[in-house]
Amino acid sequence: MQFGSRRRSRVLQIAVAASVLALTAGCSSGLASGASADSGDGPIKFGMLAPFSGSESAFGAYMQNGAQLAVDEINEAGGVLGRQIELVVEDDACDATTAVSGANKLVTEGIVASVGGYCSGATLPTLPIFDEAGIPMVIPAANSNELVDQGLPGVFLINGTGDQQAAAAVQYAEQIGAKKVAVIDDATSYSADLADAFTAQATEAGLAVDVTATVTPGENDYSAVATQLASAKPEIVYWTGYYQEGGLIARQSADAGFEGVLMVADGSVDAKFAEIAGTGYTENVVGTFTQTPDMIEGADAWIADYTDLAGDAPGPYSTQSYDAVRVMAQAIDDAGSTEFDAVVGGLEDLTDFDTFAGPLTFTPDHTLSGGGFVIVSIDPASGVFVLEDDLQG
Amino acid sequence: MQLIWNGLIVGSFYALVALGYSMVYGIIKLLNFAHGDIYMLGAFVGFFTLSAFGISNETSIPLLLVILLLSMVTTGLIGVGIERIAYRPLRKSPRLAVLITAIGVSFTLEYGVRQIFGPNPEAFPIRLESAGFDIAGVRVTASQIVLVVIAAALMLVLAHIVERTRQGRAMRAIALDPQGAQLMGVNVNRVIAIVFFIGSSLAGAAGVMAGAYYGSIDFLMGFIIGLKAFTAAVIGGIGNLYGAMLGGLLLGLLESFGAAWFGGEWRDVFAFAFLILFLTFKPTGLLGARVVERM
Numbered sequence: 001m002q003f004g005s006r007r008r009s010r011v012l013q014i015a016v017a018a019s020v021l022a023l024t025a026g027c028s029s030g031l032a033s034g035a036s037a038d039s040g041d042g043p044i045k046f047g048m049l050a051p052f053s054g055s056e057s058a059f060g061a062y063m064q065n066g067a068q069l070a071v072d073e074i075n076e077a078g079g080v081l082g083r084q085i086e087l088v089v090e091d092d093a094c095d096a097t098t099a100v101s102g103a104n105k106l107v108t109e110g111i112v113a114s115v116g117g118y119c120s121g122a123t124l125p126t127l128p129i130f131d132e133a134g135i136p137m138v139i140p141a142a143n144s145n146e147l148v149d150q151g152l153p154g155v156f157l158i159n160g161t162g163d164q165q166a167a168a169a170v171q172y173a174e175q176i177g178a179k180k181v182a183v184i185d186d187a188t189s190y191s192a193d194l195a196d197a198f199t200a201q202a203t204e205a206g207l208a209v210d211v212t213a214t215v216t217p218g219e220n221d222y223s224a225v226a227t228q229l230a231s232a233k234p235e236i237v238y239w240t241g242y243y244q245e246g247g248l249i250a251r252q253s254a255d256a257g258f259e260g261v262l263m264v265a266d267g268s269v270d271a272k273f274a275e276i277a278g279t280g281y282t283e284n285v286v287g288t289f290t291q292t293p294d295m296i297e298g299a300d301a302w303i304a305d306y307t308d309l310a311g312d313a314p315g316p317y318s319t320q321s322y323d324a325v326r327v328m329a330q331a332i333d334d335a336g337s338t339e340f341d342a343v344v345g346g347l348e349d350l351t352d353f354d355t356f357a358g359p360l361t362f363t364p365d366h367t368l369s370g371g372g373f374v375i376v377s378i379d380p381a382s383g384v385f386v387l388e389d390d391l392q393g
Numbered sequence: 394m395q396l397i398w399n400g401l402i403v404g405s406f407y408a409l410v411a412l413g414y415s416m417v418y419g420i421i422k423l424l425n426f427a428h429g430d431i432y433m434l435g436a437f438v439g440f441f442t443l444s445a446f447g448i449s450n451e452t453s454i455p456l457l458l459v460i461l462l463l464s465m466v467t468t469g470l471i472g473v474g475i476e477r478i479a480y481r482p483l484r485k486s487p488r489l490a491v492l493i494t495a496i497g498v499s500f501t502l503e504y505g506v507r508q509i510f511g512p513n514p515e516a517f518p519i520r521l522e523s524a525g526f527d528i529a530g531v532r533v534t535a536s537q538i539v540l541v542v543i544a545a546a547l548m549l550v551l552a553h554i555v556e557r558t559r560q561g562r563a564m565r566a567i568a569l570d571p572q573g574a575q576l577m578g579v580n581v582n583r584v585i586a587i588v589f590f591i592g593s594s595l596a597g598a599a600g601v602m603a604g605a606y607y608g609s610i611d612f613l614m615g616f617i618i619g620l621k622a623f624t625a626a627v628i629g630g631i632g633n634l635y636g637a638m639l640g641g642l643l644l645g646l647l648e649s650f651g652a653a654w655f656g657g658e659w660r661d662v663f664a665f666a667f668l669i670l671f672l673t674f675k676p677t678g679l680l681g682a683r684v685v686e687r688m
Binding site for chain 1 (some may be wrong): 395396399402403450511512513514516520525527532534603607608609611613614616617648649652653656657658660661
């Protein structure tokens with residue numbers, strides 16, 4: 001409640017300031033439409049922060065095109081509250097500093113909702129910015145538990161969280177009959193979080209977590225951890241970082257004599273993983289991953305639409321970004337307003353909304369009730385990750 | 394034993410890069426912070442050449458040697474070019490100006506490569522066959538042996554040049570007293586250019602070897618190794634060639650043991666803690682000569 005009242009007074013201040021500005025400078029209502037978004041005319045702006053440069057830059061286009069497809073579809077069907085939606089994207093480079101300036105830029109551009117966020121470490125510092133500006137967020141890809149642990153009212157995750165991914169990892173470890181497991185993280189927010197969740201859940205499931213190690217990302221030599229794995233001989237090791245280090249660890253640990261299964265988390269599920277690891281180093285690699293369009297039955301028509309729009313096949317987080325826009329638009333439509341409290345209410349009230357990851361209802365923590373994680377493995381011919389086990393049976 | 398071997402592998406990379414650091418410092422008292430990026434350039438020159446010929450997933454050692462030589466020549470020339478453009482005009486300026494220029498060169502190289510090749514890591518087209526086998530309880534791979542042999546050969550050649558040739562004598566003379574050397578008829582500019590050529594080509598060689606050994610290259614790969622090589626040069630005694638070799642191997646070993654005892658996340662802390670310890674208690678390093686002024 002305190003949040004709400006403080007927000008409204010701030011909105012009022014900005015609106016007053018903006019109208020003064022508009023009067024004195026005679027400029028258009030660019031600022032004012034951001035602060036008091038329900039002026040009722042012009043398009044409703046959805047903002048999206050995604051990585052378009054840096055090590056994760058491949059994902060930015062997948063997310064933007066997925067979201068744009070949803071925007072186009074909604075606009076064609078008449079828009080939201082009788083207004084068109086406009087998607088505004090900014091680069092976060094998977095970097096906290098860039099993300100913060102991108103978020104501020106989106107706020108000044110007058111977005112009423114945020115549907116972006118890929119790297120948890122870059123998304124986390126943008127939460128207070130959007131919160132202060134009274135902008136609800138449906139985050140399509142970033143999934144660190146820290147995002148919702150702060151209990152900010154406007155933050156919703158539609159990708160499974162670290163806890164849910166760890167649950168899938170533990171389930172698979174039990175399925176292959178592992179008794180001894182290991183976990184390695186790269187000290188980033190997402191990775192450490194997932195490693196902690198995995199350790200906790202594996203211990204609970206009665207598995208022995210023999211090795212817990214942390215490596216420094218961006219280096220080339222991981223022989224220390226490779227040697228550790230080779231001597232501790234866990235049956236399965238869970239790598240929770242990104243693909244560049246993951247590929248190196250796959251190779252170096254096999255060279256060091258490690259023969260168990262290397263399971264990687266969603267940040268490592270990328271075709272570059274196999275290229276970096278090299279031929280012959282990927283047979284024992286599996287990954288925990290959210291479903292991508294090509295793994296979902298009956299998504300052919302959607303894939304065709306996407307390819308029409310983007311000129312390229314959809315990739316990871318295309319569907320989640322598409323769903324993020326739809327979820328947000330539905331909530332605004334239900335609420336009948338773009339006002340913060342109303343939209344949050346609309347999001348909380350969604351029941352069994354149809355998404356690629358299954359019917360969506362938010363938990364009181366603003367996360368998904370079901371995770372939607374599957375197990376993928378590397379196809380030796382093409383080096384890309386393909387569905388191995390959907391963990392349903 | 395395994396730890397020692399792992400340490401020697403990493404250490405030989407550090408040693409090759411540290412040599413260039415140390416030579417340049419020895420001769421013109423400049424910490425060339427762009428040196429780590431020459432290492433990165435070496436890897437990318439190899440990547441570019443091989444990709445241009447459509448080669449990928451190759452494992453041949455002769456081809457690696459050809460690429461190694463090509464990269465060494467290219468990075469050597471780039472090193473000379475950098476010295477000519479960025480450092481020579483500033484040779485009479487305060488040291489801080491040159492140091493800042495070096496950092497500028499470093500950024501230019503990093504983000505120049507990023508402009509050309511993009512920000513994503515690339516897979517290096519030559520991979521050394523790395524089936525492992527055990528010798529006396531130590532896991533050794535064929536690629537590691539190739540690596541150590543090449544590194545050792547390069548260092549021997551370097552030692553020969555510095556100790557036994559006219560140019561080497563000129564280098565040592567300039568390191569001792571630049572003005573005196575010039576008065577004795579040594580062409581200082583030329584010798585400095587040669588030093589940059591040799592130092593840069595060693596870093597370029599290390600870059601190609603890192604590409605072939607680890608398999609992944611990216612535009613920031615030179616940053617950390619540049620700092621580590623600097624640390625190695627300081628430990629060995631900056632300005633001293635054998636010090637740089639010794640410092641590189643020693644740092645590799647220190648890291649290997651540090652990571653095993655304290656965990657991988659402490660590896661860099663351990664390495665840089667030694668840098669601070671050495672700078673505090675023995676700034677001349679293990680083999681360094683006493684120097685009055687130091688940056």
